[in-house]
Amino acid sequence: MIEDILSQHKKLFETSMQTVLRGQESRYRRIVIQNGNLVANERSEESGICAKVYFNGASGFASTSEYSDEAVKKVVEAATNNAKYLDKYNTEKKNAYPSMPYSMIKSPRMIIDFEQKRLVDICKEIDAYIAKTYTDILSRTVVYREDTMEKIIISSDAADGHVSYPRCTIYVILNMASKDGQPLELFESFGGFGHIEDNFSNLSDLYEKIDELHNKLAMKAEGVYADAGVKTVILHPDVAGMIAHEAVGHTVEADLVQGGSVAGPNLGNKVASELVSIVDYAHTAFGKQAPLPVYVDDEGIEAQDAVLVENGILKGFMHDRESANFYGVKPTGNARGYAFSDEPLIRMRNTVVLPGKDKLEDMIASVDDGYYLVQTGNGQADLTGEFMFGINLGYEIKNGKLGKAILDTTVSGVAFDMLKTVDMVSDTVTWSPSGTCGKKQPMAVSMGGPAIKCKITIGGR
Amino acid sequence: MANLQEISDKVYDYLKTKNNTKGDFSICEVERHEITMKDGKFTLFRTMFDDSFSVKVIKDNKKGTASINKCDTESIFKAIDDALLSTESGKADECFDIAPGMDEESFKYGVLTPDIDKLMERTKELSDTIAAKHPKIKLIEMFTKYVRAHVVFRNTNGTKDIEEYGFYEISLEFAGNDGETSTGIAGSWAIFDSLDKELITIGNIEKDLEDTENSLNPMSISEKFDGDIIFTPDCGAQMLRYLMMNAVSDSTLINKTSVWIDKIGQQVASPMLTISSKPSDSRIVQHEVHTADGFRSKDYTLIDKGVLKCFATSLYAANKCKVNRAENTSGSLIVEAGDTPVKDMIKSIKKGLIVGGVSCGRPGVNGELSGVAKNSFYVENGEIKGAVIETMINGNLFDMVKNIKKISKEQVCNGTMVMPYIEIGNVTISGKTSE
Numbered sequence: 001m002i003e004d005i006l007s008q009h010k011k012l013f014e015t016s017m018q019t020v021l022r023g024q025e026s027r028y029r030r031i032v033i034q035n036g037n038l039v040a041n042e043r044s045e046e047s048g049i050c051a052k053v054y055f056n057g058a059s060g061f062a063s064t065s066e067y068s069d070e071a072v073k074k075v076v077e078a079a080t081n082n083a084k085y086l087d088k089y090n091t092e093k094k095n096a097y098p099s100m101p102y103s104m105i106k107s108p109r110m111i112i113d114f115e116q117k118r119l120v121d122i123c124k125e126i127d128a129y130i131a132k133t134y135t136d137i138l139s140r141t142v143v144y145r146e147d148t149m150e151k152i153i154i155s156s157d158a159a160d161g162h163v164s165y166p167r168c169t170i171y172v173i174l175n176m177a178s179k180d181g182q183p184l185e186l187f188e189s190f191g192g193f194g195h196i197e198d199n200f201s202n203l204s205d206l207y208e209k210i211d212e213l214h215n216k217l218a219m220k221a222e223g224v225y226a227d228a229g230v231k232t233v234i235l236h237p238d239v240a241g242m243i244a245h246e247a248v249g250h251t252v253e254a255d256l257v258q259g260g261s262v263a264g265p266n267l268g269n270k271v272a273s274e275l276v277s278i279v280d281y282a283h284t285a286f287g288k289q290a291p292l293p294v295y296v297d298d299e300g301i302e303a304q305d306a307v308l309v310e311n312g313i314l315k316g317f318m319h320d321r322e323s324a325n326f327y328g329v330k331p332t333g334n335a336r337g338y339a340f341s342d343e344p345l346i347r348m349r350n351t352v353v354l355p356g357k358d359k360l361e362d363m364i365a366s367v368d369d370g371y372y373l374v375q376t377g378n379g380q381a382d383l384t385g386e387f388m389f390g391i392n393l394g395y396e397i398k399n400g401k402l403g404k405a406i407l408d409t410t411v412s413g414v415a416f417d418m419l420k421t422v423d424m425v426s427d428t429v430t431w432s433p434s435g436t437c438g439k440k441q442p443m444a445v446s447m448g449g450p451a452i453k454c455k456i457t458i459g460g461r
Numbered sequence: 462m463a464n465l466q467e468i469s470d471k472v473y474d475y476l477k478t479k480n481n482t483k484g485d486f487s488i489c490e491v492e493r494h495e496i497t498m499k500d501g502k503f504t505l506f507r508t509m510f511d512d513s514f515s516v517k518v519i520k521d522n523k524k525g526t527a528s529i530n531k532c533d534t535e536s537i538f539k540a541i542d543d544a545l546l547s548t549e550s551g552k553a554d555e556c557f558d559i560a561p562g563m564d565e566e567s568f569k570y571g572v573l574t575p576d577i578d579k580l581m582e583r584t585k586e587l588s589d590t591i592a593a594k595h596p597k598i599k600l601i602e603m604f605t606k607y608v609r610a611h612v613v614f615r616n617t618n619g620t621k622d623i624e625e626y627g628f629y630e631i632s633l634e635f636a637g638n639d640g641e642t643s644t645g646i647a648g649s650w651a652i653f654d655s656l657d658k659e660l661i662t663i664g665n666i667e668k669d670l671e672d673t674e675n676s677l678n679p680m681s682i683s684e685k686f687d688g689d690i691i692f693t694p695d696c697g698a699q700m701l702r703y704l705m706m707n708a709v710s711d712s713t714l715i716n717k718t719s720v721w722i723d724k725i726g727q728q729v730a731s732p733m734l735t736i737s738s739k740p741s742d743s744r745i746v747q748h749e750v751h752t753a754d755g756f757r758s759k760d761y762t763l764i765d766k767g768v769l770k771c772f773a774t775s776l777y778a779a780n781k782c783k784v785n786r787a788e789n790t791s792g793s794l795i796v797e798a799g800d801t802p803v804k805d806m807i808k809s810i811k812k813g814l815i816v817g818g819v820s821c822g823r824p825g826v827n828g829e830l831s832g833v834a835k836n837s838f839y840v841e842n843g844e845i846k847g848a849v850i851e852t853m854i855n856g857n858l859f860d861m862v863k864n865i866k867k868i869s870k871e872q873v874c875n876g877t878m879v880m881p882y883i884e885i886g887n888v889t890i891s892g893k894t895s896e
Contacts, residue, residue: 037554037715039715045528057504058503061506061508065511065530082506116550117547120547139717228685228891259636260599260643378822380820382645382646383643386820387820408831412833
């Protein structure tokens with residue numbers, strides 16, 4: 001746990017400027033076992049202090065990897081000087097941000113560190129189970145990844161905070177030969193918020209899921225290519241969550257709206273079927289702690305839920321102080337920086353499509369000829385809302401029944417067009433708690449949703 | 462500023478006290494200055510001071526690594542102890558090793574004293590130039606940066622490399638925007654070592670801006686056909702990296718999933734294709750002086766006139782798979798130029814695309830590629846007809862390198878790679894078709 005040496009230095013803040021001081025420790029653990037070989041056994045820690053100073057419409061920033069009283073003075077002075085330096089080039093001065101009420105915000109739990117041996121032993125045990133149980137795979141990989149953060153935030157005119165984000169994930173990747181001898185891959189991730197005792201205290205639960213993964217891969221090995229074209233599909237919650245994040249979420253980050261995203265001119269307009277609502281939750285969703293609870297952001301703003309789409313209408317954006325000031329709304333607490341040396345950017349937290357009333361089995365039964373798209377390993381979208389997702393696992397739907405598995409394919413479309421075709425939404429939300437989003441810096445995020453039925457373009461030869 | 466050499470002596474001595482242990486470590490100090498412009502205005506100026514220490518230890522044939530961002534000896538000794546503790550949980554493997562010792566050497570290159578005022582001027586000048594010459598470009602965000610590093614790398618076999626380098630970096634994020642419609646996000650990135658020239662001339666910035674401006678009001682392709690595509694240098698580099706990851710990298714060889722695993726010395730690509738990694742090339746700004754394992758980095762050729770010459774392997778993977786290790790860490794990609802001007806390549810296409818980016822996931826180990834063509838243009842009978850939207854390309858990377866039809870005379874260098882345009886035949890292109 002990092003010590004608060006920062007709050008006593010508020011006196012260093014210049015009164016005419018808005019300053020945020022952040023102390024941060026990030027911890028990374030990575031273990032990779034490939035075919036029984038321990039090829040990575042890594043521990044990494046970084047900590048430091050940064051200051052961001054806003055003055056007349058531009059900001060100075062400085063950071064150092066030292067964590068001391070001297071370092072606090074150094075970064076506040078350097079950031080203040082940088083703000084003044086930039087002000088010389090700034091021809092359009094802006095007013096200060098509206099002040100926010102003071103409070104001290106703490107997240108309910110801190111980080112626990114475990115010996116590397118314990119982490120390695122868990123991975124070895126999982127690897128041994130896979131090696132012993134499955135004789136028909138080409139290769140196996142077990143990866144343990146932990147990326148935890150702890151932050152102390154001290155602001156001149158908003159909240160102070162001391163928060164932590166413990167997170168650990170195990171990935172299991174299996175390879176098997178297809179019926180024509182080509183290597184095929186399928187993976188599953190397990191874990192999420194918390195530490196190993198929260199997520200991996202009972203490995204027999206995990207083994208059941210690995211058995212399911214193996215069964216799915218075996219079906220995929222007998223799989224067929226999907227037909228290309230616009231198809232009726234059921235998107236599994238994992239895929240729907242990816243669309244909520246990539247294809248909608250990024251277009252409604254207010255900095256990207258200012259950059260010309262498709263969302264800007266559509267605020268208040270119908271952008272989806274009325275069955276579709278999307279929210280970026282701060283810390284609590286559906287009455288429970290969200291998978292990545294954010295209580296205060298790195299600008300000292302108490303985190304609020306951001307309602308993005310409500311019954312098909314685009315209702316709002318995610319904001320930091322700069323964009324909130326620009327749009328004349330309250331900041332939503334979406335500004336987060338990844339490393340101590342990273343400036344806060346507008347980032348999603350727990351972005352989710354809200355559940356509907358349909359049952360998954362009824363949704364599948366309603367499709368005569370289409371696909372059930374189950375797993376995506378990746379996705380990208382741009383300002384226009386045009387998106388692409390790789391589909392690693394899916395099944396044909398013929399006459400309302402699941403059929404053969406399909407081989408890897410890609411789906412694409414334009415988010416606000418595709419979401420207008422949604423005509424069924426399942427009643428159960430599943431979260432993907434281990435996401436990492438890339439936007440100049442990486443960032444821990446979670447996403448989720450129910451299954452949705454829609455039309456989408458499937459790529460293929 | 463800490464005395465890194467003095468610290469490295471203490472760390473070396475400490476590591477030597479650990480019995481039956483071999484290893485290597487690097488201590489690094491980095492200073493960065495970064496200027497951000499948004500929509501033509503300076504919005505952020507950052508100064509960042511960072512230290513780092515990373516160590517790899519091998520004891521009883523078990524490996525452990527640790528890294529921290531501190532360089533005081535107390536923190537470093539603890540990191541070494543942590544790495545050694547990690548080895549206890551490891552699995553013994555004789556393939557773990559470090560490089561033999563090399564003579565002590567010092568390297569100084571690049572810009573060691575930055576001119577931040579000049580960098581500000583050049584940044585403002587670029588913003589003004591874009592506003593004047595490319596009025597339909599919305600410059601979403603632009604970063605210019607100066608990076609300076611001082612690194613000491615040592616291993617227990619006696620190697621001591623001292624490295625000081627500095628460079629400038631530019632990164633632009635922009636979109637075409639005519640007030641009514643917007644293109645998707647486009648970008649341009651390069652590192653460079655001189656502020657003598659206008660920044661718009663660096664890397665492929667000017668051409669990237671032009672292409673984006675021409676991407677407004679894209680057309681849809683309503684059919685599916687097999688045609689020719691020209692990968693731009695940036696996109697071609699992305700595809701070749703996917704190929705290398707799936708065919709010649711450590712994991713694909715250790716897992717035995719590479720389809721080229723037994724293809725050394727064999728023709729795997731068109732005779733037009735020669736791919737090298739050349740950290741000593743004068744066009745490469747940030748030179749690698751030693752590999753991650755501690756060998757002196759040398760240029761090497763991966764594919765020579767279509768023949769696979771070696772794998773891009775680390776020392777561990779080379780020992781594990783009983784193949785030769787790569788002469789460097791394969792980061793300085795250079796593809797030899799061909800003999801056809803880009804304009805003639807376009808003229809020769811009957812029906813196809815110029816592909817500036819592919820939005821796709823990493824292709825699987827079988828090389829199947831399926832993705833959305835981004836920043837791409839439809840070509841028919843040798844003429845560019847317009848930018849495309851909702852258009853997918855499908856093919857197989859291993860087939861694509863065999864189906865290369867032409868490679869351009871022109872090459873683009875962004876300071877880390879040198880790439881020409883590459884024309885590939887027989888790729889499936891599909892627009893938005895109806896159900």
